[in-house]
Amino acid sequence: MKVVLLLFACLLQVDSANILAIFHFPCKSHHILGSTLLKALARRGHDVTMVSPFPFKDPMENYTDIDITGMLEYKENHIVPKFVASHHSTMYDKMTFSIKNAEEVVELFLINPNIRKLLNSRKRYDLIILNWAMNDALLAIPHHFNVPVIVFSSIGSSLLTNKITRNPAPYSYIPNLFVNYPNHMSLMQRLNNAFWSIYFEVLDCFVNEKIQKKLLQKHFPNAPPLQDLINNVSLVFLNSHYSVEGARPYLPNMIEIGGFHVEEPEPLKTNLKAFLDAASDGFIFFSLGTNVKSSHLPKEKLENIVQTFKKLEVKVLWKFERYFENLPSNVLVDEWFPQTDILAHSNIRAFVTHGGRLSTIEAAYYGVPIVGIPFFSDQEYNIADSVNNKYGVKVAYEELSEQSLTMSLLEIINNPMYRNNAKIKASILRDQPLKPLDNAVYWVEYVIKHKGASHLQASATKLNWFEYMLIDVTIIVITLVLLLFISVYFAFKCIINLLKHMYSKQSKKVKQGKKRN
Ligand SMILES: *[C@@H]1O[C@H](CO)[C@@H](O)[C@H](O)[C@H]1NC(C)=O
Ligand SMILES: *[C@@H]1O[C@H](CO)[C@@H](O)[C@H](O)[C@H]1NC(C)=O
Secondary structure (H helix, E strand, O other): OOOOHHHHHHHOOOOOOOOEEEEEEEEEEHHHHHHHHHHHHHHHEEEEEEEOOOOOOOOOOOOEEEOOOOOOHHHHHHHHHHHHHHHHHOOHHHHHHHHHHHHHHHHHHOOOOOHHHHHOOOOOOEEEEOOOOOOHHHHHHHHHHOOEEEEEEOOOHHHHHHHHOOOOOOOOOOOOOOOOOOOOHHHHHHHHHHHHHHHHHHHHHHHHHHHHHHHHHHHHOOOOOOHHOOOOOOOEEEEEOOHOOOOOOOOOEEEOOOOOOOOOOOOOOOOHHHHHHOOOOOOOEOOOOOOOOHHOHHHHHHHHHOOOOOOOOOEEEEEOOOOOOOOOOOEEEEEEOOHHHOOOOEEEEEEEOOOOOOHHHHHHHHHHEEEEOOOOOHHHHHHHHHHOOOOOOEEOOHHOOOOHHHHHHHHHHHHHHHHHHHHHHHHHHHOOOOOHHHHHHHHHHHHHHHHOOHHHHOOHHHHHHHHHHHHHHHHHHHHHHHHHHHHHHHHHHHHHHHHHHHHHHHHHHHHHHHHHH
């Protein structure tokens, strides 16, 4: 009997897979995305393991954390201060800084003792989900375990994801992450976009990939060439959606799951609920996300923000870690607020945000117009998108003053256009055949079931760059056309010579005839 039960249990286990997720980047928002997906997979009965610097204190059943300590200190000391100070830096500095910084993070990750232990373990996995942040070298890990890999992009599609699947992204209508243009670009914008896109592509090819190849050689000397690892990726998850980013071409292994992390609202705590319910003129929610701390902002800017709040008639919820003396009575400050539950509240009028991808998608999901103060990474891009689509306004951090912030807030609160556009976004984002989280779970199981699902890959991955760009074909066509021209030229030349010859013969005859006469 026991044996039968055991057998039965084994049969049931077929559907339960071992899934390893690597969300090494020391950014809380990346972990929120990754752990939301993993928790859903654990609830489906899969055995999941999460590698991140943010282990849960009390993880759920079937969910194991592998802690990579040391990453957070690195971020606090090296990444955030430089990013906040990077406003005046040039495009080149911004791009190379991201690359350099990504290199150090990968290096730090690979020398971590827990990662060494993981790589030396004999544990078997069925799938690896890898967060994508200029860490191409880490594709050696799925190769090491000999399993399919899904790449997860927390900022949606970009050159960095498109190069994996060879997804088409024409410069004529897909704006680069580093320019802040609408999808429909003017001539000058297309010129700029083409320039920066090519520039970034060259930088990725000659700086980033070179670094990644070096890391690969150093830490995984037996791994195949980097390009083979990149070509072997099964699927790419994009944390984006066409309701927010606009329509783009995607190959069948590029899956948009934007909005998957947004949970249904839960009841608010009593005191918070009372504060917001009583806001008959509405309230604004002010949060600069998990990275920017008060210590990163100068006193003067903070003073500007408080003065703005003081003049507003609406109430203000301010997510911030410092408690100020004599704050205006319409302001409630706390280190943490349940963001989605607040965005779901019917009295909300505006969301002041740094423009991180999670926050902008959450605002879109609940139809809340935004005032964006972008700092770094994709924040500029996300905020530009809200401005271009008229559901948000931007306040540049350098120009953040009492006046500029007040004006932007009043514009968003008093002009119904922004709110209406935000509501339209929300209705499109929510209107999907499958909830984004269920869609993500479906595709994870699909890749496992079909052993890497290589049928989803475009054969573009098997071409090298000159085959892909049809350079070989172009050379043949040009050669043929040239040959044609040359043969026509010589044919004409022959005919003309022949005619000349005949003509001169004839005229000689005529001349001779004349002489005889
Ligand atoms: C854990 O996985 C098992 C099957 O492997 C499943 O029966 C159980 O419900 C899962 N636990 C949770 C909390 O979902
Ligand atoms: C490609 O992925 C498959 C699993 O999908 C794996 O078995 C194979 O070893 C991988 N090849 C390389 C070169 O990484």
